[in-house]
Amino acid sequence: MIKFSKKxxxxxxxxxxxxxxxxxxxxxxxxxxxxxxxxxxxxxxxxITGTDFSNEKIANLASVKMEFxxxxxxxx
Numbered sequence: 001m002i003k004f005s006k007k008x009x010x011x012x013x014x015x016x017x018x019x020x021x022x023x024x025x026x027x028x029x030x031x032x033x034x035x036x037x038x039x040x041x042x043x044x045x046x047x048i049t050g051t052d053f054s055n056e057k058i059a060n061l062a063s064v065k066m067e068f069x070x071x072x073x074x075x076x
Contacts, residue, residue: 040064044072 009018018024040062047058048069055073059066 040068041072044069045076048073048076 043062044058044064047053047061051058053061055066055069059069062069
């Protein structure tokens with residue numbers, strides 16, 4: 001299936017610029033968002049394990065929602 005999709009994309013690349021394709025742009029944004037979430041998660045974990053800060057203070061320092069910090073604490 002992937003080889004077939006690649007063949008199709010290669011054949012229409014003369015007419016469509018992939019960098020302008022809406023699905024391509026959404027995929028890039030999703031990847032950036034996922035990486036950002038991973039980094040935020042690790043930073044929050046480091047703050048939880050390395051300090052005695054409250055959830056509110058950690059949320060403020062990490063620029064995330066307090067619910068995000070609470071969820072990570074529950075998972076730990």
